[in-house]
Amino acid sequence: MWTRDTLTTLALAVVAILAPIGSVAQAQDKGKPSKADIIAKGEYLARAGDCIACHTAPEGKLFAGGRAMPTPFGTLYTSNITPDPDTGIGKWTADDFHKMMHTGRSPDGGLLYPAMPFGSYTKVTREDNDAIFAYLTSIPPVKQPNRPHDLRFPYNNRSLILGWRTLFFREGEFRPDANQSAEWNRGAYLVEGLGHCGMCHTPINALGGSSESEAFQGGLIPMQNWYAPSLTSNKEAGLGDWSLKDIADLLRTGISNRGTVYGPMAEVVYNSLQYLTDEDIRAMAVYLKSIGQGSPPEPPSSAVPTTESSLLLSLGKTVYDNQCASCHGAQGQGKPPHYPPLAGNQSIQMASAVNPIRMVLNGGYPPGTFGNPLPHGMPPFAQSLSDNEVAAVVTYIRAAWGNRGTPVTAAQANELRSAPLN
Incomplete structure (x- = not known):
């Protein structure tokens, strides 16, 4: 027969059993994101x-x-x-x-x-x-x-x-590389996945596709007439020789001691990257630095006839001294981070001269970001410089101060005058 004392004891036992279960459930709820x-x-x-x-x-x-x-x-x-x-x-x-x-x-x-x-x-x-x-x-x-x-x-x-x-198209969720750190894998996940950096920085063929073997090797962005430089080769903008801080600064603020972003990349920094945490930006920098090569071999020097090259350089130096030196320095040393250096700048020397031509023609601003709320811009020179002068000054900055970029022509400058601004 169940006595009152027995029932009380059972009730207390049930309470004792249920209490830990409730505590566990509450702990689980607390650990579950709202x-x-x-x-x-x-x-x-x-x-x-x-x-x-x-x-x-x-x-x-x-x-x-x-x-x-x-x-x-x-x-x-x-x-x-x-x-x-x-x-x-x-x-x-x-x-x-x-x-x-x-x-x-x-x-x-x-x-x-x-x-x-x-x-x-x-x-x-x-x-x-x-x-x-x-x-x-x-x-x-x-x-x-x-x-x-x-x-x-x-x-x-x-x-x-x-x-x-x-x-x-290759369907499949990101798989971490067990041989790399958690930070590297986080950076790879963001760069290769959500960041979809390869959409611009991988060459696009006539079918609108790209090859995994050419990932991040750079290419002209269709219809926009901006060149997304290679993130692997230091002949272009490979980041192997950059410090993690310079890479992170560029991603987070749009400026660094090594360069400044303009065009489509400025939009990416403005809309997206400036909002990421310091930890995620650093992870991306770690990954991007890892895929960059070391110091590149010297690119070929100018292939134009000596006389033509001399004329271009002479006119280009005159234009540069009058229009550019006050910000970028007489020797192209710049005033980092707001006025990027031109001497030794790989993005100035790469095979495609589209970006420097467009910057001279259209000017522009890096994005206004939390880390750089009042960016210093570059004025446009499309109205004040002729095609010959644009070609000359771009040729000059690609060849002066030890730079070894090839010359550009007035026809190239003229072709880009009508390019969309973004």
Whole structure:
């Protein structure tokens, strides 16, 4: 028979058993990130992926899409990724979003055009994709229908993407290298995955694809007429000889003692990199330095006739002394970090002269960032210098002070006068 004392003892025993279970459950809840934490993480990762750059049109609403993306095959228009149920991703599930990021397919199985960097985003973990999705579904919905793409025949036939994917797409989440440090692997994950740095810094062929064997070797960005320098070869902008601090400063602020970012890279720093933590920026710097080569062999010297070379250099020095020396120094030493050095600057000497020509013509500013809120800019000279003068001064800075870049022509300068500014 159960007595009152027996029942009391059993009740106390049950309480004693349940109390630790409750404590464990509470401890587990405390260790589990809250919804607000997940959303905050997703916002950070969306910054790391620079989603705003493509999915927010100039003067448009956040992530509502509609930004024109000119390509050699026609114009693509970015999609609405706000949580609007009719025109955005409001009806998507986390599985749908992960499928899109990981496989390059929409929820209905449709093939995405590779202007969406799913070739890089496939490396992103499911946990990070879920966080990004949580963030995107937390922002205000915008009812804005997606604009149809305007692609020439036959590129408007999405079935052709199957062939492109066979040639150039390798699906798979990032796998850490056990022989490298956790910091190196974090940097590789950000550079190769969310950062999709290879989209610009890897040569793009006539089919709009790139080869893994040429990763980060640099190339002309289609339709933008900016050259993304090699991150591996020090003949261009390889970072093997840079200090980690100089690399990190460039990524975080847009300026460093070794150089300054302009053009499309300035947008990346402004929209994305300046918001990353010091730890993540350093991890990226560690990885980027590791893929850079050491000091390069000397590039070939000028191949133009001596007389022509002398005339170019003479005119170029005159223009430089009058227009450039006050900031960049009589000997090209610059005034780092705000006025980058030109002497010994590999980005000035690389085979493509597109970037220095564009800087002389159009000028520009590095991005205004938390670390450099009042950037020093360079004035444009397109209106004050002739094509011959532009060619001469660029030739001069590519050949003076021990630099060994090849000359440029007036025709090259003229061709870039009409290039888009970003």
